[in-house]
Amino acid sequence: MNLSYITLLLLCQLAGEVIVRLVGLPLPGPVLGMMLLFLGLVIHGRVPNGLDGVVKGILGNFALLFIPASVGVMVHLNTLATEWLPIAAAVLISTFCTIVFTGRLMQHLTRSEGEDKS
Amino acid sequence: MTGELQSIWVYLAASPLLGLTSTLVAYQGAMWLFERSGRSPLLNPIVVSVTAIAGFLMATGTEYRTYFDGAQFVHFLLGPATVALAVPLYRQMPVLRRAWPVIVLTIVLGAVMAAVSAVAVGWSLGGSEKVLMSLSAKSVTMPIAMGITERVGGIPSLTAVMVMLTGIFGATCGAWILDKTGVRHPAARGLALGIASHGIGTVRALQMGEMAGAFAGLAIGLTGIATAFLVPVLVLWVK
Numbered sequence: 182m183n184l185s186y187i188t189l190l191l192l193c194q195l196a197g198e199v200i201v202r203l204v205g206l207p208l209p210g211p212v213l214g215m216m217l218l219f220l221g222l223v224i225h226g227r228v229p230n231g232l233d234g235v236v237k238g239i240l241g242n243f244a245l246l247f248i249p250a251s252v253g254v255m256v257h258l259n260t261l262a263t264e265w266l267p268i269a270a271a272v273l274i275s276t277f278c279t280i281v282f283t284g285r286l287m288q289h290l291t292r293s294e295g296e297d298k299s
Numbered sequence: 300m301t302g303e304l305q306s307i308w309v310y311l312a313a314s315p316l317l318g319l320t321s322t323l324v325a326y327q328g329a330m331w332l333f334e335r336s337g338r339s340p341l342l343n344p345i346v347v348s349v350t351a352i353a354g355f356l357m358a359t360g361t362e363y364r365t366y367f368d369g370a371q372f373v374h375f376l377l378g379p380a381t382v383a384l385a386v387p388l389y390r391q392m393p394v395l396r397r398a399w400p401v402i403v404l405t406i407v408l409g410a411v412m413a414a415v416s417a418v419a420v421g422w423s424l425g426g427s428e429k430v431l432m433s434l435s436a437k438s439v440t441m442p443i444a445m446g447i448t449e450r451v452g453g454i455p456s457l458t459a460v461m462v463m464l465t466g467i468f469g470a471t472c473g474a475w476i477l478d479k480t481g482v483r484h485p486a487a488r489g490l491a492l493g494i495a496s497h498g499i500g501t502v503r504a505l506q507m508g509e510m511a512g513a514f515a516g517l518a519i520g521l522t523g524i525a526t527a528f529l530v531p532v533l534v535l536w537v538k
Contacts, residue, residue, distance in 0.1 A: 187379070190379040190382045193382045193385075194378045194379055194381075194382050207450060207451075207527075207530075207531030207532070208450075208527045209443065209446025209447060209449070210446075211377070211381035211382055211442065211443075211446060212443055212446060212523060212524060212527045214378075214381065215381055215382045215385045215388075215520065215524075216385070218383075218385035218386075219385040219388055219389055219520075221385075222385060222386070223389070223392070228386055228389060228390070232386065233386065236383040236387075239379060239380050239383050240380065240384075240386075240387070242326075243380060243498070244326070244330075245322070245323070245326045245373060246374070246376050246377050246380050246441075246442065247441045247442070247445075247459060248322050248325070248326060248345060248348050248352070248370070248373065249318075249322060249366075249367060249371060249373050249374040250377075250445055250455050250456050250459055251345060251349045251456055251459040251463070252352050252353050252363065252367075252370070252456070253363055253367070253454075253455070253456030254353065254457065254460050255353040255357060255363055256456070257454060257456060260427070260429070260457065261457075264425075264426055264427060264430050266424055267420070267421040267422075267425060267426030267430060268421065268430060268461065268464075269464075270420050270421070271416075271417045271418070271420040271421035271424075271426070271434050271461075272437060272464045272465050272468060273468060274416065274420045275412075275413055275416040275420060275437070276437075276438070276465050276468050276469055276495050276496060277472075278412060278416050279409055279412050279413040279416065279438060279491075279494060279495040280469065280477065280491045280496075281476060281480045281482075282409065282412050283405055283406075283408070283409035283412070283490060283495065284477050284480065284482035284488060284491035285480060285481075285482060285487075286408065286409075286487075287401065287402075287405045287482075287484070287487035287490045288482050288483070288484045290401040290404070290405065291398070291401060291486055291487060
């Protein structure tokens with residue numbers, strides 16, 4: 182773990198939070214922080230080794246980070262019990278439609294682009 | 300003896316140690332189970348650990364807030380982890396550079412489709428406002444999804460449930476849906492799974508091959524960004 186790259190991640194997040202509030206953007210601060218880091222990597226032209234190690238450490242146990250907030254579902258069991266139908270239907274129908282729509286669209290666009298070139 | 304145990308419990312229940320330790324223990328147990336099952340999407344480690352912890356808290360009559368006092372140290376890392384997503388996204392630059400107009404167009408339309416259709420179906424079946432808000436980010440990778448719902452007044456933990464359900468459905472049925480609807484191009488298959496079912500769908504796409512995996516991975520971050528811009532606008536429009 183390289184401390185300076187952990188600091189870099191936190192600085193990006195901090196910059197994201199500050200800019201989001203200053204400009205009044207509707208984005209979550211960390212998402213803007215991610216865009217800032219991405220921009221930095223594009224300008225820098227490669228991923229520094231130390232950063233790669235830190236990121237592997239964090240993303241390697243990605244699932245762990247969702248647990249504390251997810252346990253909060255125990256407070257909302259009533260909501261799940263009374264609204265299981267709209268929730269289940271929305272998840273199933275919307276996910277199905279999104280997979281079909283984006284899959285067909287991407288296949289169509291990729292093919293027509295290929296034909297343009299040939 | 301029982302009195303002693305009780306006083307130990309009273310001490311532990313009030314300190315952050317218990318919330319933090321139970322989170323790490325449950326996660327590692329769930330990971331072990333997940334690996335043993337050959338990474339079955341039905342034994343998703345998050346679902347297993349959350350069920351175990353919530354069951355433990357309810358059995359011992361511990362409040363969620365008390366648990367979270369300890370677990371917040373893990374929760375805090377969601378922010379830096381979201382920032383860290385820039386690195387895998389940057390690794391997809393060769394793919395992105397080659398076909399970015401097509402990819403960006405598909406992802407933006409896909410993000411609109413995922414959010415609008417989920418909210419519309421939930422609304423038509425009488426879902427309450429907090430459920431609809433929480434549904435809007437269901438196709439987005441967990442840290443970004445929680446950030447989005449927090450921002451628009453939904454409930455992050457409900458979003459977490461919906462994100463999990465979406466991911467598991469996409470991972471278990473996505474390939475079959477793509478087969479049935481004639482989507483054969485690996486780039487299109489991977490991108491569709493990544494857009495609709497984020498990281499969990501991406502794990503499935505990686506099993507299909509390197510190209511499908513790369514496109515799915517690309518979709519995680521970009522769908523998150525597109526949805527983060529889109530949902531607050533959608534909320535204003537609905538209200």
